[in-house]
Amino acid sequence: MLLFVTLLTFTACKKDEDSPKTAKDYLTAGFWKMTAGTIDPGIDFGGTVITDFYAFLDACEKDDLTRFNADGTITDDEGATKCDPDDPQTTTDGSWVLSADNKTVTMSYPGEDPTSMTIGTLNESTFVGTYTIVEDFGGGPVSYTFTITLKLQ
Numbered sequence: 054m055l056l057f058v059t060l061l062t063f064t065a066c067k068k069d070e071d072s073p074k075t076a077k078d079y080l081t082a083g084f085w086k087m088t089a090g091t092i093d094p095g096i097d098f099g100g101t102v103i104t105d106f107y108a109f110l111d112a113c114e115k116d117d118l119t120r121f122n123a124d125g126t127i128t129d130d131e132g133a134t135k136c137d138p139d140d141p142q143t144t145t146d147g148s149w150v151l152s153a154d155n156k157t158v159t160m161s162y163p164g165e166d167p168t169s170m171t172i173g174t175l176n177e178s179t180f181v182g183t184y185t186i187v188e189d190f191g192g193g194p195v196s197y198t199f200t201i202t203l204k205l206q
Contacts, residue, residue, distance in 0.1 A: 076155035077123075079175050082205055084118040084130065089202035094195065106199075111136060118206060121149050127160060158182065170201070178205050 090107035103109065116132030127147030131140060147162045161167040170182035180203040187196050 074177075076158075076172065076175055077151055079177065080121040080149075080151065080158065080180070081123045082177070084120045084128075084206045085180060085203040086118050086132075086206050087115070087201060088204045089200075091200045093198045093200070096190070096197070119203070121158075125149060127162075173200075179203070180205075 087107065089105075090110075091104055092106050093104065095102035095104035097103075107115075113132075113134040113136035116134050118130040118132055120128040120130070122128060122145075125148050126145050127149055128143055128145050129147065130143045135142070147160060149158055149160045151158050155172070157169050157171055159167050159169040168184050170184045172180070172182050174181040181200065182203075183198055183200045185196055185198050187194050189195070
C-alpha cells in the first residue's frame with residue numbers, strides 16, 4: 054500500500070508538458086505584416102520583368118496589418134499610413150479557414166474569389182505562404198505563383 058501511495062504522489066505531481074502549438078495558435082497570435090512578396094514567373098511590364106512585387110508597393114500598403122481572429126474572421130488594419138484618408142482604419146469583413154491537415158489557409162472577402170495559400174513556414178514569428186493565379190495577359194494562360202512573407206508584430 055505504501056508503494057502505491059508513493060507512486061501515486063510522484064505521478065500526480067509530475068509537471069504537465071506544454072502542448073505543442075498548432076497552426077491556428079500561430080496564425081491567431083497577433084497582427085501580421087507583409088515583409089516580402091515575389092511572383093514566379095515574373096511579369097513583363099514594358100520590357101521590365103517584375104519578380105519582386107513587394108518592392109513596388111506604396112509605403113502606405115507596406116505598413117498594413119492582418120489579424121487572423123480565433124472566430125474565423127480577419128481584421129485588416131491600415132497601419133500608421135493610410136493610402137486613402139477616407140478609408141476606415143480597420144475592417145473585419147474577411148474570413149479564414151484552416152484546412153484539416155493544417156497545410157492551407159483559405160481567405161475570403163466579399164466580392165472577391167477566395168485565396169487558398171499553402172503554408173510553407175509558420176512559427177512564432179514568420180508566416181510564408183504561396184498561392185497560384187492563372188492569368189492571360191494576351192499570350193495565353195500562365196500560372197503565376199505568389200510567395201508572401203509575413204512577420205508577427
